Amino acid sequence: MAGLKFWRKKDQAADQAVAVEPEVIESKEVLETQIPVADVITPQELVKVELPKRNLSKGFKAVFSRIKFDVENLEELEDVLIQADFGVTASETIVSEVKAMAKKSGAKTESELKGILTELLTQKLSRTDASLNLDSGTQPYVILVVGVNGAGKTTTIGKLANYLVEGGAKVTLGAADTFRAAAVEQLETWASRSGSEIVKPVSEGQDPAAVAYETVERAIANGSDVLIIDTAGRLQNKQGLMDELGKIRRVIEKQLPISEVLLVLDSTTGQNAMTQAKAFTEVASVTGIALTKLDGSAKGGIVYAIQDQLNIPVKLVGVGEGINDFGFFDAKEFAIGLVGEN
Amino acid sequence: MFGNLSDRLVETFKGLRAKGKLSAADIDATLREIRKALLDADVALEVVKTFIAAVRERALGDEVSKALNPAQQVVQIVQEELIVILGGEARRIQFAKNPPTVIMLAGLQGSGKTTLAGKLAKWLKDQGQTPLLVACDLQRPNAVNQLQVIGERVGVPVFAPEVGNGKGNPVSVAKDSIKHAKQKQYSVVIVDTAGRLGVDEELMKQANDIRKATDPDEVLFVIDSMIGQDAVNVAKAFEDGVGITGVVLTKLDGDARGGAALSVAQVTGKPILFSSTGEGMDAFEPFYPDRMASRILDMGDILTLIEQAQKSFDEQEALVMAEKMAKDAFTLEDFLDQMQQLRKMGSLKSMLSMMPGAGKLKGQLDNIDEKEIDHTEAIIRAMTPKERRDPKILNGSRRLRIAKGSGMTVTDVNSVVNRFEQAAKMMKVMAKGGNPGIPGMPQGMGAMPRPQVKKDKGKKKAKSGNPAKRAAEISGIEPPKQGNSGSAFGLGG
Ligand SMILES: Nc1nc2c(ncn2[C@@H]2O[C@H](COP(=O)(O)OP(=O)(O)O)[C@@H](O)[C@H]2O)c(=O)[nH]1
Numbered sequence: 102m103a104g105l106k107f108w109r110k111k112d113q114a115a116d117q118a119v120a121v122e123p124e125v126i127e128s129k130e131v132l133e134t135q136i137p138v139a140d141v142i143t144p145q146e147l148v149k150v151e152l153p154k155r156n157l158s159k160g161f162k163a164v165f166s167r168i169k170f171d172v173e174n175l176e177e178l179e180d181v182l183i184q185a186d187f188g189v190t191a192s193e194t195i196v197s198e199v200k201a202m203a204k205k206s207g208a209k210t211e212s213e214l215k216g217i218l219t220e221l222l223t224q225k226l227s228r229t230d231a232s233l234n235l236d237s238g239t240q241p242y243v244i245l246v247v248g249v250n251g252a253g254k255t256t257t258i259g260k261l262a263n264y265l266v267e268g269g270a271k272v273t274l275g276a277a278d279t280f281r282a283a284a285v286e287q288l289e290t291w292a293s294r295s296g297s298e299i300v301k302p303v304s305e306g307q308d309p310a311a312v313a314y315e316t317v318e319r320a321i322a323n324g325s326d327v328l329i330i331d332t333a334g335r336l337q338n339k340q341g342l343m344d345e346l347g348k349i350r351r352v353i354e355k356q357l358p359i360s361e362v363l364l365v366l367d368s369t370t371g372q373n374a375m376t377q378a379k380a381f382t383e384v385a386s387v388t389g390i391a392l393t394k395l396d397g398s399a400k401g402g403i404v405y406a407i408q409d410q411l412n413i414p415v416k417l418v419g420v421g422e423g424i425n426d427f428g429f430f431d432a433k434e435f436a437i438g439l440v441g442e443n
Numbered sequence: 444m445f446g447n448l449s450d451r452l453v454e455t456f457k458g459l460r461a462k463g464k465l466s467a468a469d470i471d472a473t474l475r476e477i478r479k480a481l482l483d484a485d486v487a488l489e490v491v492k493t494f495i496a497a498v499r500e501r502a503l504g505d506e507v508s509k510a511l512n513p514a515q516q517v518v519q520i521v522q523e524e525l526i527v528i529l530g531g532e533a534r535r536i537q538f539a540k541n542p543p544t545v546i547m548l549a550g551l552q553g554s555g556k557t558t559l560a561g562k563l564a565k566w567l568k569d570q571g572q573t574p575l576l577v578a579c580d581l582q583r584p585n586a587v588n589q590l591q592v593i594g595e596r597v598g599v600p601v602f603a604p605e606v607g608n609g610k611g612n613p614v615s616v617a618k619d620s621i622k623h624a625k626q627k628q629y630s631v632v633i634v635d636t637a638g639r640l641g642v643d644e645e646l647m648k649q650a651n652d653i654r655k656a657t658d659p660d661e662v663l664f665v666i667d668s669m670i671g672q673d674a675v676n677v678a679k680a681f682e683d684g685v686g687i688t689g690v691v692l693t694k695l696d697g698d699a700r701g702g703a704a705l706s707v708a709q710v711t712g713k714p715i716l717f718s719s720t721g722e723g724m725d726a727f728e729p730f731y732p733d734r735m736a737s738r739i740l741d742m743g744d745i746l747t748l749i750e751q752a753q754k755s756f757d758e759q760e761a762l763v764m765a766e767k768m769a770k771d772a773f774t775l776e777d778f779l780d781q782m783q784q785l786r787k788m789g790s791l792k793s794m795l796s797m798m799p800g801a802g803k804l805k806g807q808l809d810n811i812d813e814k815e816i817d818h819t820e821a822i823i824r825a826m827t828p829k830e831r832r833d834p835k836i837l838n839g840s841r842r843l844r845i846a847k848g849s850g851m852t853v854t855d856v857n858s859v860v861n862r863f864e865q866a867a868k869m870m871k872v873m874a875k876g877g878n879p880g881i882p883g884m885p886q887g888m889g890a891m892p893r894p895q896v897k898k899d900k901g902k903k904k905a906k907s908g909n910p911a912k913r914a915a916e917i918s919g920i921e922p923p924k925q926g927n928s929g930s931a932f933g934l935g936g
């Protein structure tokens with residue numbers, strides 16, 4: 102289920118310190134021999150890291166409370182789904198499935214219908230791959246964070262870094278947003294709040310790929326468990342900027358496999374989120390979504406269509422600006438949040 | 444995915460055109476498509492509902508049943524109504540009688556307030572104002588730094604007595620900034636505030652306190668054009684909680700259709716003053732309701748298109764072309780002329796992206812190669828004038844000569860001739876009033892939502908004094924017929 106699969110090598114910090122000479126920069130051979138690849142690691146060599154449980158107290162507010170369900174007339178249900186940004190097509194599909202299920206089970210009452218909807222949404226949103234994958238054994242694990250301007254990338258990184266540090270991990274952040282004014286300083290603030298290291302550009306506007314490269318180098322050298330790379334916000338229709346992201350990705354992969362490419366989506370975003378997910382997946386092979394700002398009145402229903410059509414799981418959710426305001430996505434919680442407790 | 448509205452409407456209108464008259468059922472079918480388009484564009488459902496009801500009422504009335512092309516008339520009504528809600532003419536900033544003029548920015552987190560503050564400051568400075576930026580976002584880490592860097596970039600001083608990052612009181616900063624501005628005689632004060640959620644009562648109250656402390660002439664609600672259905676809730680919350688005087692739409696350089704513009708304008712009744720269109724400090728312009736209407740409907744930027752056409756389309760040429768079409772005397776020379784017109788009108792690709800119906804052509808769009816126009820031109824240029832006027836005489840040896848002369852292959856020559864023949868055929872249809880597109884335009888892109896212009900028989904002169912408009916009238920721009928959707932000029936098809 103949702104959460105975080107975080108496994109660390111037992112003696113990992115000591116290992117790293119001995120294994121990697123500081124001056125080794127690019128040598129692939131060295132990296133391959135010294136950092137074991139996933140399949141040669143036996144489970145005994147890894148310790149599962151127990152991180153604190155997280156749940157969402159603030160996200161997902163019910164939207165269905167005000168409507169009446171009626172098996173014959175589910176138009177209102179469709180309206181509510183549309184208003185939660187599910188999109189017309191997905192809303193229509195869901196409604197007709199609820200109708201069919203209700204007919205089959207002979208459901209009549211409002212509460213029975215709500216139950217059906219909750220179950221349907223839970224089932225459709227549940228996935229086996231919704232956990233963050235930090236368990237391959239090839240450390241440091243790399244998380245690349247991408248998305249449009251203002252989505253909440255830097256904030257999400259700050260929260261996640263803090264969470265990992267609290268669980269005993271050593272985290273290095275890479276400030277590869279070298280574009281926006283004071284973006285580096287913003288990440289720096291989060292680095293000190295969370296107790297992570299940070300690699301900053303040497304000059305303003307430095308090539309972000311170079312910063313990413315250096316971050317990887319540093320994280321290997323300082324024996325980090327996880328490194329997280331922040332990137333500049335970019336609108337998905339700007340080809341040049343999207344190409345730049347592809348380059349950042351390739352540069353990292355020269356040294357280490359990327360464990361997660363997180364696309365940060367603002368839950369207030371409407372149907373354009375689908376276009377974003379498509380475009381970012383194309384250039385950066387997104388492995389998961391972080392859905393932010395669920396503490397507001399937006400519902401983020403578009404992730405339903407995104408999971409469904411693009412097969413990208415929602416992994417994290419953001420529910421505020423505070424360092425602890427995030428959680429792991431849970432399909433049932435999301436469904437109950439939309440439909441309301443029965 | 445779903446195809447855009449113009450494409451789907453073409454589908455809906457198929458068959459309707461022949462009938463000439465629309466039944467209530469036809470109108471409803473059309474409105475269903477429009478409803479879906481508006482929802483896909485993120486217009487809030489409640490706004491869509493009232494909107495569709497209003498359009499339906501007008502559409503059932505006289506103006507549609509009497510129109511020559513009722514289906515298009517419906518679209519025309521839709522567009523007009525959209526523009527009405529979006530606010531007709533763009534309003535300007537209200538300046539205070541006694542400076543400083545105070546402009547307060549408010550909005551959700553990440554909507555683009557700080558960047559906008561910089562742009563606004565630069566824009567005002569360029570007009571001879573002496574603006575002061577005020578850093579009241581003391582919440583987001585390093586928002587104060589960000590404003591300072593931006594201020595430096597645009598050469599506008601920043602009032603930032605607090606470092607922020609959760610420390611300091613934004614209301615006192617706001618209050619002090621006004622004193623400071625009066626003392627130092629700044630003419631405009633731009634107050635950047637922290638992003639806040641509509642549901643966050645405490646922060647909404649704080650925003651209202653900032654408002655009271657600064658007594659602003661404008662409270663601009665800054666909203667991300669990618670926002671979805673929640674736009675109505677957010678807009679209501681800011682209108683009720685702070686009170687706004689105008690709206691700024693940001694990130695319009697993205698590809699979101701921006702239906703939120705409609706939701707916000709409808710719900711608050713406040714004008715949209717500006718659009719923010721990029722990360723550069725100059726990416727800032729007045730808001731154009733008509734363009735936004737086209738964008739929401741995904742009908743292409745008709746105005747821009749016409750403007751560009753106006754620059755390059757020669758009146759005389761348009762007239763001659765119309766006569767030729769009527770006489771069925773369209774030659775390869777004309778074909779070449781049209782290509783050159785097309786080029787004059789700007790790069791083909793940027794042109795296409797403004798064209799209605801371009802959604803359908805998205806795939807083709809990328810394949811279109813300006814080189815192909817070059818090749819076509821080279822081939823036609825290698826022909827003798829006689830050949831150009833009468834392509835029927837183009838036998839094998841002539842084609843070989845042309846191929847050699849143009850550095851192309853005989854197959855290339857054949858394909859140009861074929862494309863020309865298709866175009867000529869279409870021109871004939873067009874002259875008879877059936878019509879597929881603007882002359883010179885790749886076919887399939889002529890779906891402009893404009894009522895059919897009445898063609899008075901025997902009247903030689905076109906109606907409009909505007910050459911571009913007249914050209915459009917002559918061609919009777921309409922959605923292309925099904926089956927004709929390939930490009931007549933074979934560009935990229
Ligand atoms: N309410 C709320 N605000 C958030 C959340 N995540 C980010 N933000 C705010 O959104 C704004 C943009 O965030 P930032 O991390 O700078 O976005 P970036 O441009 O993608 O890096 C900031 O004001 C953040 O404090 C969230 O989950 N809830």
Ligand SMILES: [Mg+2]
Binds near residue numbers: 254256278284331333
């Ligand atoms: Mg950032």
